[in-house]
Amino acid sequence: xxxxxxISIIGAGAWGTALAAVAARAGRGVTLYARDPDHAARIAAAxxxxxxxxxxxxxxxxxxxxxxxxxxxxxxxxxxPAQHLRGAVMHLAPLLPDGTPVVACAKGIEHGTHKFxxxxxxxxxxxxxxxxxxxxxxADDVARGLPTAVTLAAQDEALAADLVQALGSPTFRPYHxxxxxxxxxxxxAKNVLAIAAGIVAGRKLGASALAALTTRGFAELVRLxxxxxxxxxxxxxxxxxxxxxxxxxxxxxxxxxxxxxxGRGEPLPAGKLAEGQYTAPVLVELAASRGVExxxxxxxxxxxxxxxxxxxxxxxxxxxxxxAEE
Ligand SMILES: NC(=O)C1=CN([C@@H]2O[C@H](COP(=O)(O)OP(=O)(O)OC[C@H]3O[C@@H](n4cnc5c(N)ncnc54)[C@H](O)[C@@H]3O)[C@@H](O)[C@H]2O)C=CC1
Ligand SMILES: O=C(CO)COP(=O)(O)O
Numbered sequence: 001x002x003x004x005x006x007i008s009i010i011g012a013g014a015w016g017t018a019l020a021a022v023a024a025r026a027g028r029g030v031t032l033y034a035r036d037p038d039h040a041a042r043i044a045a046a047x048x049x050x051x052x053x054x055x056x057x058x059x060x061x062x063x064x065x066x067x068x069x070x071x072x073x074x075x076x077x078x079x080x081p082a083q084h085l086r087g088a089v090m091h092l093a094p095l096l097p098d099g100t101p102v103v104a105c106a107k108g109i110e111h112g113t114h115k116f117x118x119x120x121x122x123x124x125x126x127x128x129x130x131x132x133x134x135x136x137x138x139a140d141d142v143a144r145g146l147p148t149a150v151t152l153a154a155q156d157e158a159l160a161a162d163l164v165q166a167l168g169s170p171t172f173r174p175y176h177x178x179x180x181x182x183x184x185x186x187x188x189a190k191n192v193l194a195i196a197a198g199i200v201a202g203r204k205l206g207a208s209a210l211a212a213l214t215t216r217g218f219a220e221l222v223r224l225x226x227x228x229x230x231x232x233x234x235x236x237x238x239x240x241x242x243x244x245x246x247x248x249x250x251x252x253x254x255x256x257x258x259x260x261x262x263g264r265g266e267p268l269p270a271g272k273l274a275e276g277q278y279t280a281p282v283l284v285e286l287a288a289s290r291g292v293e294x295x296x297x298x299x300x301x302x303x304x305x306x307x308x309x310x311x312x313x314x315x316x317x318x319x320x321x322x323x324a325e326e
Contacts (some may be wrong), residue, residue, distance in 0.1 A: 004101070004166035008033060008073035010088055012043060012063070013273070014051040014139035015105060016079035021143045023077075024058040025169045031062050033070035040065035055143045071095035075103065075166060077133070078121070082108025082188075083278055086120050093125035101159060102128040103152070107187035108275045109282045114289070116184040129154070131163060132180055134187035135238035136246035138253075145171045151239040153177040175238065182230030186240035189224060191276030192283050192297045193217035194247035194255035195262070199303070199310060201250075202263020213296065214248045219326070220294040224283075227290040262303060263310060280304055295320065 007023040009016045012034035020032040034040035043049050044063040047056055057063075064070055071092055080088045085106055096102070102125055104117035115123070118130035135150030142148050152167070152174040154160040160176035168174050177183060193214070200213050218241060225235045234240055247253040251260055258274035261267060268274070280301040287294040299313040308316075 002162055002165040004075040004162060005029060006031070006073040006075075007166060008070040008076045009079055010067075010070060010076060010092060011035075011079035012039060012049060012051075013079065014049070016077070017043075017049040017052050017055075017057070018137075018139035018143040019077055019079060019105060019133075019167075020061050021055070021058060021145075022167055022169070022172045024060045025145065025171065026167050027169075028166060029073075030058075030060060031064055031070050031073060032057075033064055033067060035065065037065035052139060052143050055140075067091060068095050071100075073100075075101040075163060076128075077103045077105050079105040081273055081278075082106040082117065082275055083111060085117060086110065086124050089121050089124035089128075093128065096125060096128050098127045100128050101131055101154070101163060103131040103133050103163065104184075105133050106275070107134060107191055108279045109188050109286060111278070111282050114282060114286050116181065116188070118180050118184065129156070129159065130180075131160060132183050132187075133167075133174065134183050134243065135174075136242040138246070140252075142172065147171055147173070149173040149175065149238055149242075151175050151177050151183050151234070151237060153180045153183040153234075153239075155180060177234060177237075179231045179234040181228050182225055182234030183239040185225045185228060185230055186221060186235060186237075186243060188275075188279050189221040189283060189297065190240070190244040190247050191255045191274070192280045192300050193221065193244060193276075194253050195259035195274065195276045195280070195300050195304075196296050197248035198251070198253075198256040198259020198261075199263040199300075200259075201256070202260040203310060203314070205314070210248070214244065217248070217296045218244055220287075220292075220296055224287055224290070224292050224294060227287075227292045259300075276300070277304060
């Protein structure tokens with residue numbers, strides 16, 4: 001029996017709504033918070049979020065635009081884009097009872113500060129307890145109840161295990177971990193690498209190039225993880241390799257779809273959040289600050305910034321000096 005019988009979700013986008021369905025399936029009392037009262041009213045009336053069309057919301061999920069009501073849960077999941085995390089947590093912090101677990105579900109690194117998601121939570125809500133949930137999980141798959149497995153990490157293993165009990169069900173299988181940084185690095189980096197994979201597909205470079213790019217991208221993710229003390233089993237686990245495989249597999253990933261458009265010379269898909277776009281420059285800065293080589297991520301950042309053409313970036317990657325595989 002979990003301590004966390006009630007769960008609130010802050011952020012009523014695609015992933016927040018899918019996680020509300022997860023918590024409801026696990027038998028929890030669920031509150032889904034939408035910042036915009038009109039959006040909240042529309043979801044409540046239709047029992048469906050336009051971000052996840054065709055998926056009815058369970059009756060047990062209450063929708064609110066009242067943050068104080070959302071703060072009255074035993075545990076809170078924060079599901080807003082990475083660059084909005086600090087603002088969302090700052091509003092929530094004064095309303096939260098001390099020690100409330102606040103689980104980051106975004107994948108990214110904060111611009112300017114280079115902080116990971118749980119570090120932002122720890123700064124913006126010092127009386128809360130930060131955790132992270134990440135892994136291969138498309139909102140649409142999860143909301144439909146298709147089988148999914150993710151990693152849920154907190155510094156306190158008992159807390160991570162209890163949060164797993166609160167959210168797990170026969171269709172959603174979280175594994176607990178204490179390697180918070182390893183989980184955060186995997187989720188942030190894979191989005192940038194998925195853009196690169198999409199570019200390779202958009203340029204029609206072939207299946208061999210896609211496999212090479214994904215593998216060498218993973219080598220970068222591992223190098224960065226090691227520099228931050230991440231565990232090998234986290235980097236090769238669900239939140240690292242697992243999520244990279246999912247996001248590099250095709251256009252169901254918004255990051256892959258963004259890369260696909262870039263590779264084809266088309267405009268980026270409108271209204272679809274591709275976090276890798278925002279993570280790329282900060283990931284590259286962070287890697288440079290630790291002396292970690294991430295040539296694929298660097299190429300993505302340069303392409304997005306418009307400082308290099310796609311063809312020049314591909315040529316530069318292929319013309320790097322030959323080296324040992326590591
Ligand atoms: N969609 C997916 O399949 C998955 C997404 N994620 C991650 O979850 C995060 C959110 O992604 P999505 O839900 O897909 O994006 P989305 O664009 O569908 O929704 C984001 C929501 O956050 C809300 N929001 C923004 N700032 C807010 C604030 N200060 N307070 C309250 N709400 C705020 C927006 O109004 C919007 O409803 C991203 O970091 C993404 O990488 C992770 C796993 C799966
Ligand atoms: O993080 C995700 C799957 O685990 C969602 O990927 P996209 O944001 O690329 O769609």
